[in-house]
Amino acid sequence: MQQIAFLLYPGFQIMSLAAVSVFEFTNLELGRKAYDITYISEAGGPLRTSLGMSIETEPFGDPAFDTLIVVGAPNLVLPKPGESAFIRAALGGSRRLASICTGAFFLAEAGILDGRRATTHWCLAHEMKARYPKIRVEEDRIFIIDGSVWTSAGMTAGIDLALAMVEKDHGIVVARSVARMLVVYHRRSGGQSQFSALLELEPKSDRIQKALDFARGNLKSQLSVEELAEAAHLSPRQFSRAFRAETGQSPAKAVENLRLEAARLMMEQSRHPIDVVADETGFAGRERMRRAFLRAFGQPPQAIRRNAQQEMQI
Structure with a gap:
Protein backbone atom coordinates (compact mmCIF):
# COMPACT_ATOMS: atom_id res chain seq x y z
CA MET A 1 0.00 0.00 0.00
CA GLN A 2 1.34 3.40 -0.97
CA GLN A 3 0.89 6.34 1.37
CA ILE A 4 -0.07 9.63 -0.26
CA ALA A 5 0.29 12.67 2.02
CA PHE A 6 -1.26 16.01 1.17
CA LEU A 7 0.53 18.91 2.83
CA LEU A 8 -2.05 21.54 3.82
CA TYR A 9 -1.76 25.04 5.26
CA PRO A 10 -4.27 27.76 6.30
CA GLY A 11 -6.26 29.16 3.38
CA PHE A 12 -5.43 26.44 0.87
CA GLN A 13 -7.78 25.98 -2.09
CA ILE A 14 -10.15 23.03 -1.79
CA MET A 15 -9.91 22.30 -5.54
CA SER A 16 -6.40 20.93 -4.91
CA LEU A 17 -8.00 18.03 -3.08
CA ALA A 18 -9.87 16.98 -6.25
CA ALA A 19 -6.77 14.87 -6.89
CA VAL A 20 -7.73 12.76 -3.85
CA SER A 21 -10.64 11.31 -5.83
CA VAL A 22 -8.24 9.87 -8.38
CA PHE A 23 -6.55 7.78 -5.69
CA GLU A 24 -9.89 6.93 -4.07
CA PHE A 25 -11.34 5.58 -7.31
CA THR A 26 -8.14 3.71 -8.07
CA ASN A 27 -8.70 1.79 -4.82
CA LEU A 28 -12.25 1.03 -5.96
CA GLU A 29 -11.10 -0.04 -9.41
CA LEU A 30 -8.44 -2.37 -8.02
CA GLY A 31 -10.70 -3.72 -5.28
CA ARG A 32 -8.06 -3.09 -2.64
CA LYS A 33 -6.47 -0.23 -0.75
CA ALA A 34 -3.59 0.55 -3.08
CA TYR A 35 -3.37 4.12 -1.75
CA ASP A 36 -3.73 5.35 1.81
CA ILE A 37 -4.47 9.08 2.00
CA THR A 38 -3.42 11.32 4.87
CA TYR A 39 -3.62 15.09 5.38
CA ILE A 40 -0.75 16.73 7.22
CA SER A 41 0.19 20.22 8.43
CA GLU A 42 2.97 21.62 10.59
CA ALA A 43 1.00 21.74 13.82
CA GLY A 44 -1.82 19.34 12.97
CA GLY A 45 -5.46 19.86 13.91
CA PRO A 46 -8.24 21.47 11.86
CA LEU A 47 -7.25 23.79 8.99
CA ARG A 48 -9.61 26.21 7.29
CA THR A 49 -9.70 26.27 3.51
CA SER A 50 -10.03 29.48 1.50
CA LEU A 51 -13.80 28.88 1.55
CA GLY A 52 -13.95 28.56 5.33
CA MET A 53 -14.59 24.84 5.76
CA SER A 54 -12.21 22.85 7.95
CA ILE A 55 -10.12 19.76 7.23
CA GLU A 56 -8.60 17.71 10.05
CA THR A 57 -4.85 17.19 9.69
CA GLU A 58 -2.07 15.25 11.40
CA PRO A 59 1.09 17.03 12.60
CA PHE A 60 4.39 16.61 10.79
CA GLY A 61 6.23 13.45 11.71
CA ASP A 62 8.30 11.04 9.66
CA PRO A 63 8.68 12.67 6.19
CA ALA A 64 9.04 9.29 4.44
CA PHE A 65 5.95 8.80 2.27
CA ASP A 66 5.49 7.19 -1.08
CA THR A 67 4.26 10.57 -2.40
CA LEU A 68 4.04 13.98 -0.76
CA ILE A 69 1.80 16.48 -2.55
CA VAL A 70 1.80 20.18 -1.61
CA VAL A 71 -1.54 21.82 -2.41
CA GLY A 72 -2.20 25.28 -3.85
CA ALA A 73 -3.98 28.43 -2.72
CA PRO A 74 -6.09 31.07 -4.52
CA ASN A 75 -3.31 33.59 -3.93
CA LEU A 76 0.43 33.42 -3.40
CA VAL A 77 1.36 31.82 -0.06
CA LEU A 78 4.96 31.08 0.91
CA PRO A 79 5.97 28.36 3.37
CA LYS A 80 7.10 28.85 6.93
CA PRO A 81 10.62 27.68 7.86
CA GLY A 82 9.29 24.49 9.41
CA GLU A 83 7.33 23.63 6.30
CA SER A 84 10.37 24.20 4.07
CA ALA A 85 12.53 22.01 6.29
CA PHE A 86 9.94 19.23 6.21
CA ILE A 87 9.72 19.39 2.39
CA ARG A 88 13.50 19.16 2.08
CA ALA A 89 13.53 16.13 4.36
CA ALA A 90 10.72 14.54 2.35
CA LEU A 91 12.73 14.79 -0.87
CA GLY A 92 15.20 12.26 0.47
CA GLY A 93 12.66 10.06 2.24
CA SER A 94 9.81 9.91 -0.29
CA ARG A 95 9.63 8.32 -3.74
CA ARG A 96 7.84 11.32 -5.24
CA LEU A 97 7.47 14.94 -4.26
CA ALA A 98 4.74 16.91 -6.01
CA SER A 99 2.87 20.20 -6.05
CA ILE A 100 -0.47 21.37 -7.37
CA CYS A 101 -0.94 24.95 -8.56
CA THR A 102 0.83 27.47 -6.29
CA GLY A 103 2.13 24.64 -4.14
CA ALA A 104 5.13 24.86 -6.48
CA PHE A 105 6.22 27.97 -4.55
CA PHE A 106 6.61 25.80 -1.43
CA LEU A 107 8.95 23.51 -3.36
CA ALA A 108 10.76 26.52 -4.80
CA GLU A 109 11.31 28.15 -1.40
CA ALA A 110 12.68 24.85 -0.10
CA GLY A 111 15.21 24.82 -2.94
CA ILE A 112 13.76 21.62 -4.39
CA LEU A 113 13.20 23.08 -7.85
CA ASP A 114 16.61 24.68 -8.39
CA GLY A 115 17.98 23.47 -11.72
CA ARG A 116 14.73 21.66 -12.52
CA ARG A 117 11.90 22.18 -14.97
CA ALA A 118 8.65 23.14 -13.25
CA THR A 119 5.24 24.67 -13.82
CA THR A 120 2.51 26.37 -11.79
CA HIS A 121 -0.72 28.26 -12.40
CA TRP A 122 -0.24 30.40 -15.50
CA CYS A 123 -1.16 33.64 -13.71
CA LEU A 124 1.81 33.28 -11.33
CA ALA A 125 4.37 31.76 -13.69
CA HIS A 126 6.07 35.11 -14.33
CA GLU A 127 6.26 35.70 -10.57
CA MET A 128 7.95 32.35 -10.15
CA LYS A 129 10.45 33.15 -12.91
CA ALA A 130 11.33 36.46 -11.26
CA ARG A 131 11.66 35.05 -7.74
CA TYR A 132 13.55 31.88 -8.62
CA PRO A 133 15.85 32.36 -11.63
CA LYS A 134 17.45 28.93 -11.08
CA ILE A 135 14.15 27.22 -11.98
CA ARG A 136 13.32 26.49 -15.60
CA VAL A 137 9.69 27.60 -15.41
CA GLU A 138 7.51 26.38 -18.27
CA GLU A 139 4.28 28.28 -17.83
CA ASP A 140 2.40 26.65 -20.70
CA ARG A 141 2.34 23.11 -19.32
CA ILE A 142 -0.31 20.99 -17.61
CA PHE A 143 2.25 19.16 -15.52
CA ILE A 144 5.98 18.45 -15.56
CA ILE A 145 7.95 15.48 -14.27
CA ASP A 146 11.61 16.13 -13.50
CA GLY A 147 13.15 13.13 -11.80
CA SER A 148 11.25 12.42 -8.59
CA VAL A 149 9.67 15.90 -8.55
CA TRP A 150 6.29 16.49 -10.17
CA THR A 151 4.64 19.94 -10.55
CA SER A 152 1.29 20.79 -12.09
CA ALA A 153 -0.56 23.83 -13.30
CA GLY A 154 -3.52 25.24 -11.43
CA MET A 155 -6.92 23.95 -10.45
CA THR A 156 -8.03 20.82 -12.38
CA ALA A 157 -4.48 20.10 -13.58
CA GLY A 158 -3.98 18.33 -10.26
CA ILE A 159 -6.35 15.63 -11.55
CA ASP A 160 -4.15 15.14 -14.62
CA LEU A 161 -1.11 14.91 -12.34
CA ALA A 162 -2.76 12.27 -10.14
CA LEU A 163 -3.93 10.25 -13.17
CA ALA A 164 -0.37 10.27 -14.49
CA MET A 165 0.82 8.90 -11.13
CA VAL A 166 -1.79 6.14 -11.25
CA GLU A 167 -0.78 5.31 -14.81
CA LYS A 168 2.84 5.05 -13.73
CA ASP A 169 1.98 2.90 -10.71
CA HIS A 170 -0.75 0.63 -12.12
CA GLY A 171 -0.76 1.02 -15.90
CA ILE A 172 -2.72 2.85 -18.53
CA VAL A 173 -5.78 0.55 -18.40
CA VAL A 174 -6.42 1.30 -14.71
CA ALA A 175 -5.82 5.03 -15.20
CA ARG A 176 -8.26 5.14 -18.12
CA SER A 177 -10.91 3.32 -16.12
CA VAL A 178 -10.50 5.77 -13.23
CA ALA A 179 -10.76 8.70 -15.63
CA ARG A 180 -14.00 7.31 -17.05
CA MET A 181 -15.46 6.92 -13.56
CA LEU A 182 -14.52 10.52 -12.79
CA VAL A 183 -15.93 11.62 -16.16
CA VAL A 184 -12.73 13.41 -17.10
CA TYR A 185 -10.52 13.30 -20.17
CA HIS A 186 -7.86 10.61 -19.98
CA ARG A 187 -5.55 12.29 -19.61
CA ARG A 188 -4.17 15.61 -20.82
CA SER A 189 -0.51 15.05 -21.52
CA GLY A 190 1.96 16.91 -19.34
CA GLY A 191 3.13 18.92 -22.31
CA GLN A 192 -0.33 20.01 -23.33
CA SER A 193 -0.97 23.73 -23.19
CA GLN A 194 -2.78 25.28 -20.21
CA PHE A 195 -4.64 27.28 -22.85
CA SER A 196 -6.98 26.41 -25.70
Whole structure:
Protein backbone atom coordinates (compact mmCIF):
# COMPACT_ATOMS: atom_id res chain seq x y z
CA MET A 1 0.00 0.00 0.00
CA GLN A 2 1.34 3.40 -0.97
CA GLN A 3 0.89 6.34 1.37
CA ILE A 4 -0.07 9.63 -0.26
CA ALA A 5 0.29 12.67 2.02
CA PHE A 6 -1.26 16.01 1.17
CA LEU A 7 0.53 18.91 2.83
CA LEU A 8 -2.05 21.54 3.82
CA TYR A 9 -1.76 25.04 5.26
CA PRO A 10 -4.27 27.76 6.30
CA GLY A 11 -6.26 29.16 3.38
CA PHE A 12 -5.43 26.44 0.87
CA GLN A 13 -7.78 25.98 -2.09
CA ILE A 14 -10.15 23.03 -1.79
CA MET A 15 -9.91 22.30 -5.54
CA SER A 16 -6.40 20.93 -4.91
CA LEU A 17 -8.00 18.03 -3.08
CA ALA A 18 -9.87 16.98 -6.25
CA ALA A 19 -6.77 14.87 -6.89
CA VAL A 20 -7.73 12.76 -3.85
CA SER A 21 -10.64 11.31 -5.83
CA VAL A 22 -8.24 9.87 -8.38
CA PHE A 23 -6.55 7.78 -5.69
CA GLU A 24 -9.89 6.93 -4.07
CA PHE A 25 -11.34 5.58 -7.31
CA THR A 26 -8.14 3.71 -8.07
CA ASN A 27 -8.70 1.79 -4.82
CA LEU A 28 -12.25 1.03 -5.96
CA GLU A 29 -11.10 -0.04 -9.41
CA LEU A 30 -8.44 -2.37 -8.02
CA GLY A 31 -10.70 -3.72 -5.28
CA ARG A 32 -8.06 -3.09 -2.64
CA LYS A 33 -6.47 -0.23 -0.75
CA ALA A 34 -3.59 0.55 -3.08
CA TYR A 35 -3.37 4.12 -1.75
CA ASP A 36 -3.73 5.35 1.81
CA ILE A 37 -4.47 9.08 2.00
CA THR A 38 -3.42 11.32 4.87
CA TYR A 39 -3.62 15.09 5.38
CA ILE A 40 -0.75 16.73 7.22
CA SER A 41 0.19 20.22 8.43
CA GLU A 42 2.97 21.62 10.59
CA ALA A 43 1.00 21.74 13.82
CA GLY A 44 -1.82 19.34 12.97
CA GLY A 45 -5.46 19.86 13.91
CA PRO A 46 -8.24 21.47 11.86
CA LEU A 47 -7.25 23.79 8.99
CA ARG A 48 -9.61 26.21 7.29
CA THR A 49 -9.70 26.27 3.51
CA SER A 50 -10.03 29.48 1.50
CA LEU A 51 -13.80 28.88 1.55
CA GLY A 52 -13.95 28.56 5.33
CA MET A 53 -14.59 24.84 5.76
CA SER A 54 -12.21 22.85 7.95
CA ILE A 55 -10.12 19.76 7.23
CA GLU A 56 -8.60 17.71 10.05
CA THR A 57 -4.85 17.19 9.69
CA GLU A 58 -2.07 15.25 11.40
CA PRO A 59 1.09 17.03 12.60
CA PHE A 60 4.39 16.61 10.79
CA GLY A 61 6.23 13.45 11.71
CA ASP A 62 8.30 11.04 9.66
CA PRO A 63 8.68 12.67 6.19
CA ALA A 64 9.04 9.29 4.44
CA PHE A 65 5.95 8.80 2.27
CA ASP A 66 5.49 7.19 -1.08
CA THR A 67 4.26 10.57 -2.40
CA LEU A 68 4.04 13.98 -0.76
CA ILE A 69 1.80 16.48 -2.55
CA VAL A 70 1.80 20.18 -1.61
CA VAL A 71 -1.54 21.82 -2.41
CA GLY A 72 -2.20 25.28 -3.85
CA ALA A 73 -3.98 28.43 -2.72
CA PRO A 74 -6.09 31.07 -4.52
CA ASN A 75 -3.31 33.59 -3.93
CA LEU A 76 0.43 33.42 -3.40
CA VAL A 77 1.36 31.82 -0.06
CA LEU A 78 4.96 31.08 0.91
CA PRO A 79 5.97 28.36 3.37
CA LYS A 80 7.10 28.85 6.93
CA PRO A 81 10.62 27.68 7.86
CA GLY A 82 9.29 24.49 9.41
CA GLU A 83 7.33 23.63 6.30
CA SER A 84 10.37 24.20 4.07
CA ALA A 85 12.53 22.01 6.29
CA PHE A 86 9.94 19.23 6.21
CA ILE A 87 9.72 19.39 2.39
CA ARG A 88 13.50 19.16 2.08
CA ALA A 89 13.53 16.13 4.36
CA ALA A 90 10.72 14.54 2.35
CA LEU A 91 12.73 14.79 -0.87
CA GLY A 92 15.20 12.26 0.47
CA GLY A 93 12.66 10.06 2.24
CA SER A 94 9.81 9.91 -0.29
CA ARG A 95 9.63 8.32 -3.74
CA ARG A 96 7.84 11.32 -5.24
CA LEU A 97 7.47 14.94 -4.26
CA ALA A 98 4.74 16.91 -6.01
CA SER A 99 2.87 20.20 -6.05
CA ILE A 100 -0.47 21.37 -7.37
CA CYS A 101 -0.94 24.95 -8.56
CA THR A 102 0.83 27.47 -6.29
CA GLY A 103 2.13 24.64 -4.14
CA ALA A 104 5.13 24.86 -6.48
CA PHE A 105 6.22 27.97 -4.55
CA PHE A 106 6.61 25.80 -1.43
CA LEU A 107 8.95 23.51 -3.36
CA ALA A 108 10.76 26.52 -4.80
CA GLU A 109 11.31 28.15 -1.40
CA ALA A 110 12.68 24.85 -0.10
CA GLY A 111 15.21 24.82 -2.94
CA ILE A 112 13.76 21.62 -4.39
CA LEU A 113 13.20 23.08 -7.85
CA ASP A 114 16.61 24.68 -8.39
CA GLY A 115 17.98 23.47 -11.72
CA ARG A 116 14.73 21.66 -12.52
CA ARG A 117 11.90 22.18 -14.97
CA ALA A 118 8.65 23.14 -13.25
CA THR A 119 5.24 24.67 -13.82
CA THR A 120 2.51 26.37 -11.79
CA HIS A 121 -0.72 28.26 -12.40
CA TRP A 122 -0.24 30.40 -15.50
CA CYS A 123 -1.16 33.64 -13.71
CA LEU A 124 1.81 33.28 -11.33
CA ALA A 125 4.37 31.76 -13.69
CA HIS A 126 6.07 35.11 -14.33
CA GLU A 127 6.26 35.70 -10.57
CA MET A 128 7.95 32.35 -10.15
CA LYS A 129 10.45 33.15 -12.91
CA ALA A 130 11.33 36.46 -11.26
CA ARG A 131 11.66 35.05 -7.74
CA TYR A 132 13.55 31.88 -8.62
CA PRO A 133 15.85 32.36 -11.63
CA LYS A 134 17.45 28.93 -11.08
CA ILE A 135 14.15 27.22 -11.98
CA ARG A 136 13.32 26.49 -15.60
CA VAL A 137 9.69 27.60 -15.41
CA GLU A 138 7.51 26.38 -18.27
CA GLU A 139 4.28 28.28 -17.83
CA ASP A 140 2.40 26.65 -20.70
CA ARG A 141 2.34 23.11 -19.32
CA ILE A 142 -0.31 20.99 -17.61
CA PHE A 143 2.25 19.16 -15.52
CA ILE A 144 5.98 18.45 -15.56
CA ILE A 145 7.95 15.48 -14.27
CA ASP A 146 11.61 16.13 -13.50
CA GLY A 147 13.15 13.13 -11.80
CA SER A 148 11.25 12.42 -8.59
CA VAL A 149 9.67 15.90 -8.55
CA TRP A 150 6.29 16.49 -10.17
CA THR A 151 4.64 19.94 -10.55
CA SER A 152 1.29 20.79 -12.09
CA ALA A 153 -0.56 23.83 -13.30
CA GLY A 154 -3.52 25.24 -11.43
CA MET A 155 -6.92 23.95 -10.45
CA THR A 156 -8.03 20.82 -12.38
CA ALA A 157 -4.48 20.10 -13.58
CA GLY A 158 -3.98 18.33 -10.26
CA ILE A 159 -6.35 15.63 -11.55
CA ASP A 160 -4.15 15.14 -14.62
CA LEU A 161 -1.11 14.91 -12.34
CA ALA A 162 -2.76 12.27 -10.14
CA LEU A 163 -3.93 10.25 -13.17
CA ALA A 164 -0.37 10.27 -14.49
CA MET A 165 0.82 8.90 -11.13
CA VAL A 166 -1.79 6.14 -11.25
CA GLU A 167 -0.78 5.31 -14.81
CA LYS A 168 2.84 5.05 -13.73
CA ASP A 169 1.98 2.90 -10.71
CA HIS A 170 -0.75 0.63 -12.12
CA GLY A 171 -0.76 1.02 -15.90
CA ILE A 172 -2.72 2.85 -18.53
CA VAL A 173 -5.78 0.55 -18.40
CA VAL A 174 -6.42 1.30 -14.71
CA ALA A 175 -5.82 5.03 -15.20
CA ARG A 176 -8.26 5.14 -18.12
CA SER A 177 -10.91 3.32 -16.12
CA VAL A 178 -10.50 5.77 -13.23
CA ALA A 179 -10.76 8.70 -15.63
CA ARG A 180 -14.00 7.31 -17.05
CA MET A 181 -15.46 6.92 -13.56
CA LEU A 182 -14.52 10.52 -12.79
CA VAL A 183 -15.93 11.62 -16.16
CA VAL A 184 -12.73 13.41 -17.10
CA TYR A 185 -10.52 13.30 -20.17
CA HIS A 186 -7.86 10.61 -19.98
CA ARG A 187 -5.55 12.29 -19.61
CA ARG A 188 -4.17 15.61 -20.82
CA SER A 189 -0.51 15.05 -21.52
CA GLY A 190 1.96 16.91 -19.34
CA GLY A 191 3.13 18.92 -22.31
CA GLN A 192 -0.33 20.01 -23.33
CA SER A 193 -0.97 23.73 -23.19
CA GLN A 194 -2.78 25.28 -20.21
CA PHE A 195 -4.64 27.28 -22.85
CA SER A 196 -6.98 26.41 -25.70
CA ALA A 197 -6.78 28.47 -28.87
CA LEU A 198 -10.54 28.30 -29.32
CA LEU A 199 -11.25 29.24 -25.70
CA GLU A 200 -8.92 32.23 -25.91
CA LEU A 201 -10.75 33.56 -28.98
CA GLU A 202 -14.27 33.44 -27.44
CA PRO A 203 -16.25 34.76 -30.42
CA LYS A 204 -19.56 36.41 -29.60
CA SER A 205 -21.53 35.38 -32.70
CA ASP A 206 -22.46 32.00 -34.13
CA ARG A 207 -21.11 33.02 -37.52
CA ILE A 208 -17.58 33.60 -36.30
CA GLN A 209 -17.76 30.42 -34.20
CA LYS A 210 -18.85 28.53 -37.30
CA ALA A 211 -15.83 29.85 -39.19
CA LEU A 212 -13.50 28.74 -36.37
CA ASP A 213 -15.07 25.29 -36.29
CA PHE A 214 -14.58 25.08 -40.04
CA ALA A 215 -10.94 26.12 -39.67
CA ARG A 216 -10.22 23.55 -36.97
CA GLY A 217 -11.74 20.79 -39.08
CA ASN A 218 -9.86 21.78 -42.24
CA LEU A 219 -6.37 22.70 -41.10
CA LYS A 220 -4.81 21.05 -44.17
CA SER A 221 -6.57 23.57 -46.41
CA GLN A 222 -5.18 27.00 -47.18
CA LEU A 223 -7.92 28.62 -45.04
CA SER A 224 -7.91 31.96 -46.79
CA VAL A 225 -10.07 34.81 -45.58
CA GLU A 226 -12.39 34.05 -48.50
CA GLU A 227 -12.86 30.42 -47.34
CA LEU A 228 -13.51 31.43 -43.76
CA ALA A 229 -15.87 34.21 -44.82
CA GLU A 230 -17.85 31.73 -46.91
CA ALA A 231 -18.18 29.40 -43.92
CA ALA A 232 -19.48 32.35 -41.88
CA HIS A 233 -21.84 33.47 -44.70
CA LEU A 234 -20.25 36.91 -44.78
CA SER A 235 -18.32 38.88 -47.35
CA PRO A 236 -14.53 38.79 -46.85
CA ARG A 237 -14.52 42.43 -45.79
CA GLN A 238 -17.38 41.98 -43.32
CA PHE A 239 -15.81 38.79 -41.99
CA SER A 240 -12.36 40.30 -41.37
CA ARG A 241 -13.85 43.28 -39.56
CA ALA A 242 -16.23 41.17 -37.45
CA PHE A 243 -13.57 38.57 -36.66
CA ARG A 244 -11.08 41.09 -35.29
CA ALA A 245 -13.80 42.94 -33.37
CA GLU A 246 -14.98 39.74 -31.66
CA THR A 247 -11.68 37.96 -31.05
CA GLY A 248 -9.04 40.68 -31.00
CA GLN A 249 -7.01 38.71 -33.55
CA SER A 250 -6.70 38.63 -37.30
CA PRO A 251 -8.04 35.52 -39.04
CA ALA A 252 -4.49 34.59 -40.10
CA LYS A 253 -3.18 34.75 -36.51
CA ALA A 254 -6.09 32.69 -35.20
CA VAL A 255 -5.56 30.02 -37.85
CA GLU A 256 -1.85 29.81 -36.98
CA ASN A 257 -2.72 29.34 -33.30
CA LEU A 258 -5.13 26.52 -34.15
CA ARG A 259 -2.45 24.89 -36.30
CA LEU A 260 0.11 25.24 -33.51
CA GLU A 261 -2.24 23.64 -31.01
CA ALA A 262 -2.93 20.69 -33.32
CA ALA A 263 0.72 20.29 -34.31
CA ARG A 264 1.94 20.34 -30.72
CA LEU A 265 -0.58 17.67 -29.76
CA MET A 266 0.53 15.48 -32.69
CA MET A 267 4.20 15.92 -31.76
CA GLU A 268 3.47 14.86 -28.18
CA GLN A 269 1.08 11.98 -28.80
CA SER A 270 2.16 10.43 -32.11
CA ARG A 271 5.29 9.22 -33.84
CA HIS A 272 4.51 10.83 -37.16
CA PRO A 273 7.55 12.39 -38.86
CA ILE A 274 7.78 16.16 -38.60
CA ASP A 275 7.05 16.53 -42.32
CA VAL A 276 3.79 14.62 -41.87
CA VAL A 277 2.78 16.73 -38.85
CA ALA A 278 3.49 19.92 -40.79
CA ASP A 279 1.41 18.69 -43.71
CA GLU A 280 -1.52 17.46 -41.61
CA THR A 281 -1.78 20.75 -39.72
CA GLY A 282 -1.47 23.03 -42.74
CA PHE A 283 2.03 24.41 -42.31
CA ALA A 284 3.79 24.91 -45.62
CA GLY A 285 6.74 22.71 -44.75
CA ARG A 286 8.66 21.74 -41.63
CA GLU A 287 10.76 24.92 -41.60
CA ARG A 288 7.72 27.16 -41.39
CA MET A 289 6.35 25.00 -38.57
CA ARG A 290 9.69 25.11 -36.77
CA ARG A 291 9.73 28.92 -36.87
CA ALA A 292 6.14 29.05 -35.59
CA PHE A 293 7.03 26.71 -32.69
CA LEU A 294 10.01 28.84 -31.74
CA ARG A 295 7.86 32.00 -31.69
CA ALA A 296 5.07 30.41 -29.68
CA PHE A 297 6.84 27.94 -27.38
CA GLY A 298 10.50 28.96 -27.48
CA GLN A 299 11.37 25.39 -28.55
CA PRO A 300 11.49 23.52 -31.88
CA PRO A 301 9.06 20.64 -32.52
CA GLN A 302 11.74 18.03 -31.81
CA ALA A 303 12.23 19.39 -28.28
CA ILE A 304 8.49 19.28 -27.60
CA ARG A 305 8.39 15.61 -28.64
CA ARG A 306 11.55 14.74 -26.70
CA ASN A 307 10.18 16.30 -23.48
CA ALA A 308 6.89 14.43 -23.84
CA GLN A 309 8.66 11.10 -24.43
CA GLN A 310 10.97 11.62 -21.46
CA GLU A 311 8.01 12.29 -19.16
CA MET A 312 6.27 9.09 -20.29
CA GLN A 313 9.42 7.06 -19.52
CA ILE A 314 9.82 8.35 -15.95
